[in-house]
Amino acid sequence: MDQTNDTVVFEFVLVGLSGSWKTTIFLISTFSLLYLSIVLGNLLIVFLVITDSHLQSPMYFLLANLSLIDVGLSSTTVPKMISDLLKERKVISFHSCMTQACFIHIMGGGEMVLLIAMAFDRYTAICKPLHYLRIMSPKLCILFVVTSWVTGVVHALAQFSFVINLPFCGPNKVDSFCCDFPRIVQLACADEDKFELVVAANSGFISMGTFFLLLLSYAFILITVWKRSSGDLSKALVTLSAHITVVVLFFTPCMFIYVWPFPTSSIDKYLFIVDFAITPALNPVIYTLRNKDIMIAIKRSCKGLCNSRELQFFLLLPFSTLYLMTVIGNLFVVILIITDHHLHSPMYFLLANLSFTDFCLSSVTTPKMITDLVKENKTISFGGCMCQILFVHFFVGGEMVLLVTMAYDRYVAICRPLHYTSIMDRQKCIWLVVISWIIGFVHGISQLILILELPFCGPRVIDSFFCDIPLVMKLVCMKTDTLGIVMNAESGVVATTCFIFLMISYTYLLLTVQLHSKDGSSKALSTCTSHIIVVVLFFGPVIFIYLWPVNITWVDKFLAVFYSVITPLLNPAIYTLRNRDIKNGIKKLISH
Numbered sequence: 001m002d003q004t005n006d007t008v009v010f011e012f013v014l015v016g017l018s019g020s021w022k023t024t025i026f027l028i029s030t031f032s033l034l035y036l037s038i039v040l041g042n043l044l045i046v047f048l049v050i051t052d053s054h055l056q057s058p059m060y061f062l063l064a065n066l067s068l069i070d071v072g073l074s075s076t077t078v079p080k081m082i083s084d085l086l087k088e089r090k091v092i093s094f095h096s097c098m099t100q101a102c103f104i105h106i107m108g109g110g111e112m113v114l115l116i117a118m119a120f121d122r123y124t125a126i127c128k129p130l131h132y133l134r135i136m137s138p139k140l141c142i143l144f145v146v147t148s149w150v151t152g153v154v155h156a157l158a159q160f161s162f163v164i165n166l167p168f169c170g171p172n173k174v175d176s177f178c179c180d181f182p183r184i185v186q187l188a189c190a191d192e193d194k195f196e197l198v199v200a201a202n203s204g205f206i207s208m209g210t211f212f213l214l215l216l217s218y219a220f221i222l223i224t225v226w227k228r229s230s231g232d233l234s235k236a237l238v239t240l241s242a243h244i245t246v247v248v249l250f251f252t253p254c255m256f257i258y259v260w261p262f263p264t265s266s267i268d269k270y271l272f273i274v275d276f277a278i279t280p281a282l283n284p285v286i287y288t289l290r291n292k293d294i295m296i297a298i299k300r301s302c303k304g305l306c307n308s309r310e311l312q313f314f315l316l317l318p319f320s321t322l323y324l325m326t327v328i329g330n331l332f333v334v335i336l337i338i339t340d341h342h343l344h345s346p347m348y349f350l351l352a353n354l355s356f357t358d359f360c361l362s363s364v365t366t367p368k369m370i371t372d373l374v375k376e377n378k379t380i381s382f383g384g385c386m387c388q389i390l391f392v393h394f395f396v397g398g399e400m401v402l403l404v405t406m407a408y409d410r411y412v413a414i415c416r417p418l419h420y421t422s423i424m425d426r427q428k429c430i431w432l433v434v435i436s437w438i439i440g441f442v443h444g445i446s447q448l449i450l451i452l453e454l455p456f457c458g459p460r461v462i463d464s465f466f467c468d469i470p471l472v473m474k475l476v477c478m479k480t481d482t483l484g485i486v487m488n489a490e491s492g493v494v495a496t497t498c499f500i501f502l503m504i505s506y507t508y509l510l511l512t513v514q515l516h517s518k519d520g521s522s523k524a525l526s527t528c529t530s531h532i533i534v535v536v537l538f539f540g541p542v543i544f545i546y547l548w549p550v551n552i553t554w555v556d557k558f559l560a561v562f563y564s565v566i567t568p569l570l571n572p573a574i575y576t577l578r579n580r581d582i583k584n585g586i587k588k589l590i591s592h
Helices: 021-051 058-085 094-127 129-135 138-163 181-185 192-228 230-259 265-289 292-302 309-339 346-372 382-415 417-423 426-452 469-473 481-516 518-547 553-577 580-591
Strands: 011-014 091-093
Touching: 021 058, 021 265, 021 292, 021 518, 058 094, 058 138, 058 265, 091 094, 094 129, 094 138, 094 181, 094 192, 094 230, 138 181, 138 192, 192 230, 230 265, 309 346, 309 553, 309 580, 346 382, 346 426, 346 553, 382 417, 382 426, 382 469, 382 481, 382 518, 426 469, 426 481, 469 481, 481 518, 518 553
Parallel strands: none
Antiparallel strands: 011 091
């Protein structure tokens, strides 16, 4: 029952993106990947602009602030939308709803002003290049950014102060996946037409005014350059195309939502998705793939992991924190499962082994990477390098098989619950774990034996932060094309086979449950979601590194960081935050 009475609304119900369970799976996967790419892509730009001296210019300073706003705008709505896709009842408290709407307009209004500042920056750079540094001084750049944030806050508070005083006493269903002032005004117990018009007009006027100002400024730039020479015009078009693409993607949904006289909730919902999920994900791609300076900065920052001393010390704290959290999180899961008798079941036995494997995998590479960040001479002995190769493939291979075992456990628990304890008995669970370790060991040893016999007599610089087969093979003093393909294929085939098998098993599981009951399918979806997230996060980088035909070292390095550092940290969070038994176990442990 919705928490309402005759005079006050305590919470709103978000209708969200409703659909079948198949659609829900698709939406969860899509928006999770989009949000992950938004956070990683935009924070990468911020990180590069802060740490790379070649990017210390007004244009990139404004771009870094645009990336920060994109992360903020997306984080205001997308995580809530993803979590609501897993819930039967999608509710948000009155105060949280107002806060969300307020932050949407702070970020949205701020981004509009920032895009004008970026247009002015491009005008100065193209039309007045000799005066660029004098006009776009650090003081003016900071003023632009502060003005964008102040404008966003004023715009949001103007709407917030107007809406917060409206009476809400009856309907509380918001036909969207997020709270926005025009949608909230529709639920007010008053003559909402004039209020809705005022609120929508405020946002619409700002959107339209800013959009036309931007188009005029870009047109003025192109006309000015065209009068000089056609060659300059083509260069200006290349420079401005990224900015114009961002402007069109961002402003079109805003104007349609706030200015179009015939609002349609179903269409508006998808237009919100463009602004909150798609545009923030595309911005890093648009600016990095079309920008030579950014691409060079990425390659420069990834060389080593990096060669800049400032950048190395900057990375020291984040990676040390990540590793500490990985160790504490995974060992905490292991200790909790060992000590709490309520968690002595096959599922948690396998989870404890997964956590232990993640702890070991991260410990093979991350401590060495952290110590190398403070060293001038980043060396590793031949024996140490070979051991690192062995243990990386040992733990990765073991984890792949363990994830297949966990999928089998979920299949038995959901599809054959009455036979679960007899099928997944203690002896079988131990055997399944032992098999995963044996397969991982055989996989690691087979790779090590092949590479130990190869001659190393010349170059010895590995362009990565740890030893791995593809990079070490480049240092061999003989032709290794065929052998390299065989060794990469072995890892790639193991990863791809396990991944396909897992996807088929989860699909079969959900199809089987869906045939029996819709309630069962929603429970199965909730249970399997965490497993599917782990599978995608772990297998995606591994498959890309070993099977992708185009070898891009800095991309492989980034992906290696992902599966050896990030994924082992995320696993405990994914399993504990969404698992009632684990959370109850934590509460008991804390109470004792």
